[in-house]
Amino acid sequence: MTQAQATRHPRGASEPLLSVRDLRVTFQRQGDAAFKAVDGVSFDVRPGQTVGLVGESGCGKSVTSLAIMGLLPERGNTVEGKAVFDGEDLLTLSPSAMRDRRGAEIAMIFQDPLSSLNPVITIGRQVTEVMERHQGLSRKQATPKARDLLERVGIPDPKARLVNYPHQLSGGMRQRALIAMALACNPRLLIADEPTTALDVTIQAQILALLKELVVDTGTALVMITHDLGVVAGLCDEVNVLYGGKVVERGGRHGLFKRPRHPYTVGLLNSIPRLDAPLGEKLDPVPGSVADNLPWASACAFAPRCSQVVDACTSHTPEWEGDHVVGHRCFNPMGGTP
């Protein structure tokens, strides 16, 4: 806790805690063509800040997080670029050094809480395991801490829950237990990979409120991976919109929602159902799907699905217009070029 408080800073005013630069992940299976899942992604996360990575399935957002965590399979892929965390490039650390960071400094929350918990050991054991591993506590010492932790993430009757197995908990409780495991050692960076996708809407709101509260309380930096712009609107300070392995637009939460520049961001915003729209009005989804082999090399990968397409889109790769705070990657952005 003391360490976490020490790193608490006013939003955006400090040095980045994690700075990802030109991250590239290429999957290559023998005999197949290489597939660029992540193609030059850069972003910064400062202490206490929540950064969203948004995009539809297959845009590379989960692969980005797994690459930063060093959790990609050992074979069949190459990771290039830098992910500097607290002065160290995580991508060059040895596996054992990386293991010491994971869970202690950087932790991750996964999408499906049931399958992400070990079905044959108790919740308490799974929480204490992390503390035993990183803080050198005995199980006896860790148990009261685990109970406090479960209480902190809003699990009622935490003492009884310690000896429960995952199947005895409801979906929301399981996600809370997973969050407790991730927070067990007060990590400075938390990566949440679609933490609410598998939950009911009411539970989603509770989990998001919990995450928000924990981030504010502890000064933990949060990377929020989601396809749900509602989650982004409620939680993130900065948003990166990914398409085909590249960041296509970045901005602060307010700026991005008020004045989206990239047609893809606009498409995502338009595909959210609105309660205040007149009855019978059709949703306006983004047509098509993320293509398998992306032609970023010589064109804009979004061009085939774009409503704003101009000649340059199919003959040149759009360059990044902007900086590490705001920007987009489009030849014909909405609202015209400034």
Place this chain on the structure above:
Amino acid sequence: MSEDRDGRTPTPPDGGRARRPSYGQVRRDRIDALATAGTVDDEPGVSLIRSAWKRLRRNPIFLLGAAITLAFIVLAIISPWIAPWDVTARPLLDQVRPQTNPVPGPEPGHLLGGDDRGRDLFSRLLVGSRQTLIVGVFATLFGLAGGITLGTVAGAIGGWVDSLVMRIVDVMLSVPSLLLAFTIASLARSPSQWTLIVAIAVIQVPIFARLLRGSMLAQRGSDHVLAARSLGVRPRAIVFRHMLPNSLGPVIVQATLSLAVAIIDAAALSFLGLGNPDQRQPEWGQMLGLAQKYISEAPHLAFYPAGCIIVVALGFTLMGESLREALDPKTRR
């Protein structure tokens, strides 16, 4: 790692003509199918074991199998105390006439009559269950221990270690198991029940190893193992706390089925004279072997031990099969 990882049966190279898969291939496929069955994958809120038990309790096949198994185990344990006659005593010796009546028939006090040496057949059958149980259980336990060790090594380390272990296992699987057991048992200088146990344990090892390795691989890619890795849990703890306990389900079910096979194989080897030759310790396969001499005059000498073997093996098989079905998410409702 290899082509069999995703359980595909290789298509015949000539395309058109369907080729029968080899003996080893058939066995490998069957084991791989078992490895994916019985892995934990459940509707939320209901424990796998509890829902399986709920269905088993009302399954007459399981109940029958369990009753036979239980009766067999209890009898095997208490038989020396409840057998009416000592297995070495020869109370019917005076009735044995080598020329006219080599095997005394039933009479009061001797339910099934005697054997060719005038010993009480019923008592010998009862006590024989003990050796059969010992051989079956120990052979399966040793096979299980060996298989779990090899399967864990292959599934946890992966890479060339996995390839090496699995090729050895494949070679063992491609030899018909009874033939392999026969070969191993005949290596022993003097046959005993331990020869049987070792020989049968060895033929069980590759089955358990392949089964466990298959479910370990499935666990390695599972979400909860990824979650444990994301928390920095050490590889050793991941293998023994997160992968192994979740992989054992199908192996334990297979062990129940293997007990039946072990009992039958033990009887077969014993019948062929590779078992314990000491007649003071009767064993069903051994009794079957001794009965050969009088098969035309007294077929019941062979009939009773053979029947016992069949019933007990059936009991274990019924129990094991219904366990497997109950734990297999694919067959549930």
